[in-house]
Amino acid sequence: MDFQEKKNKNKPYKPIHEGISEWPVYLLSKNRKEFLEEVAQKSLERIKLLRPTRKQLIDELETTVYREQNRLKRNRWRVDPKDEPKFWSQIKSDLVELSTKTGDENSRKEDEILLTIIQRYANEIAGNFKPSSYKVAREVIKFWFVRLLNGARVKKFGGFFRNRYTLRDKIQIVGKVKMLRKLAKKGTVVMVPTHFSNLDSILIGWVIHSLGLPAFIYGAGLNLFNIKILAYFMNSLGAYKVDRRKKNLPYLEVLKMYSNLAIQKGAHSLFFPGGTRSRSGLLEKQLKLGLLSTAIEAQRSLYQDNTNGEVKKIFVVPITLNYHFVLEAPELIDDYLQVKGQDRYVEQDNYGSFQMVRFLFKFFTKGSNISVSIGAGLDVLGNYLDDNGNSLDDQGRIIDNRDYFISNGNLTVDMQREDEYTRMLSQKIVKEYHRINRVFASHLVAFITFEMMQKKHPKLDLFGFLRLPEEDQEIEYSEFLETFKRIRKEIYRLKEEGKVYYASHLKGEAELVIKHGIGNVGIFHLLRPVLRNKKGNIITRDLNTLYYYHNRLVGYELEKFI
Amino acid sequence: MKNSSDKPIGVIGAGNFGSIIANMLAQQGSVLLYARNEEVVRTITENRVHLGQQMHPNIVATNNLSQIASHCDIIFPIVPSSNFRAMMKELSPYLHPYHILIHGTKGFDVSLPKGKTIQSVRTLSRKQVKTMSEVIREESVVVRIGCLAGPNLAKELAQHQPAATVIASPFNEVIQTGKRLLRNDRFQVYGNHDLIGVELAGVLKNIIAIASGALSGLGYGENAKGLLISRGAVEMVYLGKALGGNTSAFLGLAGIGDLVATCNSSTSRNFTVGNRLAKGEILASILEDMEEVAEGVNTVQIVKKCADFYKVRALITENIYKVLFENMTVQEALDYLMRYPLNIDIDFLEPAKTIR
Numbered sequence: 055m056d057f058q059e060k061k062n063k064n065k066p067y068k069p070i071h072e073g074i075s076e077w078p079v080y081l082l083s084k085n086r087k088e089f090l091e092e093v094a095q096k097s098l099e100r101i102k103l104l105r106p107t108r109k110q111l112i113d114e115l116e117t118t119v120y121r122e123q124n125r126l127k128r129n130r131w132r133v134d135p136k137d138e139p140k141f142w143s144q145i146k147s148d149l150v151e152l153s154t155k156t157g158d159e160n161s162r163k164e165d166e167i168l169l170t171i172i173q174r175y176a177n178e179i180a181g182n183f184k185p186s187s188y189k190v191a192r193e194v195i196k197f198w199f200v201r202l203l204n205g206a207r208v209k210k211f212g213g214f215f216r217n218r219y220t221l222r223d224k225i226q227i228v229g230k231v232k233m234l235r236k237l238a239k240k241g242t243v244v245m246v247p248t249h250f251s252n253l254d255s256i257l258i259g260w261v262i263h264s265l266g267l268p269a270f271i272y273g274a275g276l277n278l279f280n281i282k283i284l285a286y287f288m289n290s291l292g293a294y295k296v297d298r299r300k301k302n303l304p305y306l307e308v309l310k311m312y313s314n315l316a317i318q319k320g321a322h323s324l325f326f327p328g329g330t331r332s333r334s335g336l337l338e339k340q341l342k343l344g345l346l347s348t349a350i351e352a353q354r355s356l357y358q359d360n361t362n363g364e365v366k367k368i369f370v371v372p373i374t375l376n377y378h379f380v381l382e383a384p385e386l387i388d389d390y391l392q393v394k395g396q397d398r399y400v401e402q403d404n405y406g407s408f409q410m411v412r413f414l415f416k417f418f419t420k421g422s423n424i425s426v427s428i429g430a431g432l433d434v435l436g437n438y439l440d441d442n443g444n445s446l447d448d449q450g451r452i453i454d455n456r457d458y459f460i461s462n463g464n465l466t467v468d469m470q471r472e473d474e475y476t477r478m479l480s481q482k483i484v485k486e487y488h489r490i491n492r493v494f495a496s497h498l499v500a501f502i503t504f505e506m507m508q509k510k511h512p513k514l515d516l517f518g519f520l521r522l523p524e525e526d527q528e529i530e531y532s533e534f535l536e537t538f539k540r541i542r543k544e545i546y547r548l549k550e551e552g553k554v555y556y557a558s559h560l561k562g563e564a565e566l567v568i569k570h571g572i573g574n575v576g577i578f579h580l581l582r583p584v585l586r587n588k589k590g591n592i593i594t595r596d597l598n599t600l601y602y603y604h605n606r607l608v609g610y611e612l613e614k615f616i
Numbered sequence: 617m618k619n620s621s622d623k624p625i626g627v628i629g630a631g632n633f634g635s636i637i638a639n640m641l642a643q644q645g646s647v648l649l650y651a652r653n654e655e656v657v658r659t660i661t662e663n664r665v666h667l668g669q670q671m672h673p674n675i676v677a678t679n680n681l682s683q684i685a686s687h688c689d690i691i692f693p694i695v696p697s698s699n700f701r702a703m704m705k706e707l708s709p710y711l712h713p714y715h716i717l718i719h720g721t722k723g724f725d726v727s728l729p730k731g732k733t734i735q736s737v738r739t740l741s742r743k744q745v746k747t748m749s750e751v752i753r754e755e756s757v758v759v760r761i762g763c764l765a766g767p768n769l770a771k772e773l774a775q776h777q778p779a780a781t782v783i784a785s786p787f788n789e790v791i792q793t794g795k796r797l798l799r800n801d802r803f804q805v806y807g808n809h810d811l812i813g814v815e816l817a818g819v820l821k822n823i824i825a826i827a828s829g830a831l832s833g834l835g836y837g838e839n840a841k842g843l844l845i846s847r848g849a850v851e852m853v854y855l856g857k858a859l860g861g862n863t864s865a866f867l868g869l870a871g872i873g874d875l876v877a878t879c880n881s882s883t884s885r886n887f888t889v890g891n892r893l894a895k896g897e898i899l900a901s902i903l904e905d906m907e908e909v910a911e912g913v914n915t916v917q918i919v920k921k922c923a924d925f926y927k928v929r930a931l932i933t934e935n936i937y938k939v940l941f942e943n944m945t946v947q948e949a950l951d952y953l954m955r956y957p958l959n960i961d962i963d964f965l966e967p968a969k970t971i972r
Contacts, residue, residue: 435713435759447757449708457713458759461789462689463623470788471760477786478759 067231067266070239074185077268078242078320079292083183089315090176097172097311098165101304111164112152118171118302119146125299133279135178145171168304175308181271181294191286192263195256227261228555229428229490233441234371237431238267240443241367242320244349245270246483248338248373249326251380252278255288258324258373261426271316272324273309273345298330310348317352317368327483333390335383335605337374337487341480343473350472350479353434357456358465367443367455370436370479372429372486376557378496378574380602384581387602391520425557427490435475436482488609493545493556495571500603502537503529503584503592505616520597529592537616539564544615554610575603624648625797626688628703630656630677632770633720634694635669640773641692641797642672649677650684669774685710690718690793692764693748697723697911700748704755711756718783718794720764721748722818723911724918734917735941739925742859745918747815762790763811764798765818765870767877769884773803780804782870784814806869813865816856821875822886822912823919823933824848828879829890830939830946844932845872845879850962851932855919858926886912893939894946916940931956 074080082089105111122142126134148167237243247258255274262270269292276297279285296309317323325345328338353368380386430438433455437445445453458475459465507527511519542564548554559570572592576583581596583603594600627638630651638649651657660666660677671677678684684691685707695703700721725746726734734740746754749761762785773779783794783805791807799805808814824844831840852875853866865871881887889910892902899913920937923930935949 437757448754451709451757453713453757455713460714463714468789474786475759 067235067264069266069268070235071268074188074268078322079183079269079271080185082271082316082319082321083181083292086180089319090173090180093176093180093308093311093315094169094172096315097176097304097308098169100311101168101172101307102165104303104307108164111168112149114303115145115149115164115167115171118304119149121302122300129299131277131280133276133285141174171304172308175305176312179294179296179309179312181292183269183271183292188269188292195260224423225257225261226423226425226557227265227428228425228492230371230430231265231428233431233439234428235265235267236441237369237371237439237443238322241369242317242352243267243270243322243431244317244368244370245272245322245324246327246346246370246372247324248375248487249328249331250335250375250377251331251382252281252284253381254326254331254375255284255293257375257424257426259288262324268322270322270324273313273326275330296325306344310344310351313345314348314352314355317349318355320366323349327480331382331386333386335380335387335602336608337484337491337606339484339609341483343476343480346480346483347472347476350434350475353455354459354465354467354472357459358467361465365456368434369431369439369443370434370483371431372483372490374427374429374487374491376425376427376492376494376497378423378494379577379579381578383576383602384579384596384599387598390602391517391598425492425494427492427555429486429490432479432482432486434479436479489553489555491554491606493554493560493607494574495557495560495567496575497571497603497606498538498541498545498560499568499571499584500575500600501607501612502534502541502616503594504597504600504604505613506534506537506592507594507597509616520601522597524594524597527594527597528587531586531590531592534592535564535568538568541612541615542567544612545610548610623689624676624687626650626684626691628681628684628691628693628707629695630660630666631694631696632667633768634692635666635671636768636770636773637692637694637720637764637798638675639669639672640800640803642674643800644797645674647672647675648684648687649675650681651677651679654679681707682710685715689714690716690797692718692720693752694720696908697721697725697748698914701725701751701755704751708756711758713757713759715758716760716762716790716793717752717756717758718762718764718785718790719748719752722765722815722822723748724819724915725751726918734914734921737921740918740921741925742922745859745922747812747819749811749815760787760790761785761811762787762794763815763818764794765814765874766806767869767874769877769881771883776802778802778804780806780869780873782806782808782814782868784808784811784865784870786811808865808868808870810862810865812859813856813861814868814870816859816861817852817866817868817871818874819911819915820852820855820919821848821871821878822910822915823936824852824875825878825881825884825886826890826893826910826912826916826936826940827932829882829887829892830894830936831890831950832882832887833891833894834946834950841879845875846961848879848932849875851930854928855923855930855933858928859922885910889913890936890946896945899940913940 071077102111105114119142123146126139126142145167152163234243247254255272255278271292271294273296274288274293276295278288279295294312313323327341327346329342332338349368349370356365433439433445435445435455435458437447437453440446445455447453456465461468506529508519511522542560545554545556545560549556560567572584572586576599579596579599581599583594583596583600585593585595587593624646625641626648627634627641628650630649638647641647649660651660656666657677657679660671660675664671693700693703725748726740727744728734728737749763752758752761762783764781764783766781768779768781780803781798783791785791786809795805795807827844827848828841831844849866849872852871853863856866857863878884878886885906885908889902889912893899903913916933916936919930919933923933931953935944935953938944939946939949
């Protein structure tokens with residue numbers, strides 16, 4: 055196979071800290087109790103600020119109870135604690151009792167109820183990082199990954215026990231690795247990757263480890279903890295739990311406070327700012343601003359608490375993950391097409407531990423590479439940085455970040471201003487995603503196939519087109535080849551302009567690249583999105599999945615050149 | 617109400633509007649007014665009279681841009697759009713993220729490839745056409761940006777006639793600051809979060825102002841003007857949406873408000889251009905006897921080319937363009953518009969139809 059990725063020659067990176075005892079995440083879990091108490095207290099203050107009158111607060115509590123009991127009735131998960139119904143009915147009766155009494159003899163009672171709820175949430179969200187199980191999990195993952203890889207690739211007796219291939223050959227890490235390592239030593243890193251697959255969490259965990267970085271705390275969807283094998287690894291890798299079913303104010307505030315304080319204490323963090331996995335296969339365009347805002351708030355708090363002297367800076371590092379194949383693609387795109395126009399998804403997982411393992415096995419034994427592009431570090435306002443972590447403006451002049459929070463010469467707290475900053479930061483991250491995205495042959499093949507097929511039906515809208523029978527769609531190979539060359543040229547041009555990257559396998563003889571692309575796009579799906587028929591022409595077995603893989607390259611205005 | 621810090625407020629640009637704003641700001645505290653021309657600085661300092669306005673004693677004139685940035689946290693840049701980017705480049709090294717900039721310039725900035733002119737390019741997109749707030753973002757580290765827009769004819773403001781303005785900014789802080797500094801018993805200040813929409817409204821209305829001048833040049837009366845203003849407003853909404861604004865900005869003070877004022881202001885440059893075109897003069901000779909370029913003439917060219925790019929039907933703009941640059945007469949343009957089959961009065965308030 056000549057069009058394989060170049061073998062990664064880099065040696066493994068040395069850890070940037072000597073031992074786990076120095077890791078911020080370890081220090082955090084060592085003082086877990088005090089930390090959670092602080093989270094609870096500060097959340098309480100924040101919620102009381104947002105709901106200043108007694109009536110507003112009680113209304114909020116009632117809404118919370120109502121929603122929680124509703125959730126219990128409609129949507130219970132395996133991970134949910136057993137005592138939940140009891141807890142919430144107790145809260146409810148406390149609230150009823152409260153409303154029968156009047157006057158200020160019980161003016162503190164609602165605070166107490168709120169605090170009870172907050173403490174429960176804080177405990178539920180908090181991760182539990184244990185160095186011993188971290189090490190075990192790390193070794194287990196490494197051992198089995200390497201075994202699988204070599205067993206499949208080295209076609210000799212005993213290949214299973216060889217170490218010829220390492221994960222680094224399977225997963226390419228490209229981009230600003232050195233900078234990331236430097237920033238992690240200088241300040242606190244907030245990593246914000248794109249989110250396509252449930253595999254992302256493990257993948258990123260491995261990437262962080264193999265770059266020699268200490269474990270990151272990260273917000274993982276609670277739904278993932280339904281899958282026991284994932285739950286085990288994530289618990290030990292410093293994950294905290296984000297429950298997307300809970301939209302009530304106390305929960306969201308506790309969650310944000312947890313992230314905010316952890317960042318302030320120097321724990322490197324990771325969250326998927328797109329929220330859920332991209333349903334459409336599009337690179338994230340709209341980010342969830344809640345957790346992102348905690349990075350800005352944490353930075354401001356650090357400036358507030360240290361009026362003079364060095365302040366630890368927070369660095370935001372965008373990352374894109376590129377796959378030939380996303381296990382969940384067919385389900386995700388069906389979800390997307392069904393509810394297009396409404397933007398709420400409830401995470402449903404049709405995959406248990408068994409499917410996960412089977413997928414991992416397939417993934418490691420067959421030729422489907424993954425690449426991880428590390429973007430340039432940004433400050434919390436989205437400015438680029440120099441090598442020492444100083445923020446730079448477009449002209450390369452150094453900016454003092456504190457100035458963003460200064461009004462009339464004083465550092466001020468202005469939530470609306472910070473909301474706006476969050477929006478600016480999220481726009482910058484989205485732009486970076488597109489810029490550091492790496493085009494794979496499989497993406498390009500899917501993109502061109504779909505666009506060419508759709509172009510033949512100019513009168514149909516998307517849904518009309520997707521309803522057409524797959525058997526009728528066929529593209530002349532020679533025509534496809536021409537278009538492929540043309541679009542690839544456009545991608546080269548975009549790269550020149552610094553707007554996208556491409557994998558090294560995209561270069562070279564076009565026919566070979568197409569073959570590579572077709573051979574890899576959605577490789578393990580039952581119905582392959584792109585194939586060639588006996589005549590050699592391009593066909594599809596599943597338009598929806600094709601649409602999904604095609605979406606990866608939407609946003610570069612390439613459709614103009616079809 | 618006093619300015620809460622002792623720092624002076626900066627105003628960049630000592631034209632008609634800049635001087636008025638400086639005078640209004642000076643009622644509440646000290647103002648540092650930048651004029652590019654040293655002569656003007658001297659006149660203001662010595663005579664206290666500039667462009668027919670008595671300058672407030674709280675105003676200090678300067679010729680030094682860096683001084684404005686280092687002395688003032690809040691700055692109002694009010695310079696013609698054609699000089700705006702150059703001014704920002706000069707000012708930028710002295711600016712910090714704590715600065716607040718509220719500009720009062722109604723116009724576009726156009727970046728063209730070398731050797732091209734606005735006339736020679738076929739279409740223009742938002743990649744080349746920027747509003748002033750976008751220029752500020754591109755050229756400096758300042759993020760807390762706002763703009764001033766609305767029916768604010770300098771002459772009337774100078775006479776303390778009642779008026780109002782809009783401060784548009786995504787930041788409440790900027791809106792509050794603008795209100796605090798500018799509001800007085802003759803001047804009301806409204807806030808709007810749609811910065812781009814408000815900026816666009818302020819620019820697009822210049823086109824309709826030319827058309828208004830043309831109608832009056834043909835001797836037509838108030839019915840025709842009513843027709844023009846309402847259809848003009850609809851066209852502004854469509855163009856504005858294509859260029860990145862929201863409908864609501866165009867219905868407010870900076871949209872309809874400014875449109876009505878400008879279409880009735882017979883002394884404005886845009887109106888004059890339209891008026892003289894209708895009387896049969898050609899553009900070149902009109903521009904020859906004007907001291908400053910009518911902003912609207914440029915706007916028509918830019919917007920026409922943007923409309924082509926974004927495939928927006930902008931009938932009034934297209935026809936004014938033909939009159940200005942393609943030798944169509946005003947009468948012909950009017951005949952065309954009157955014959956054009958359009959019968960829906962307002963269709964942008966309904967929920968948009970889903971396309972594709």
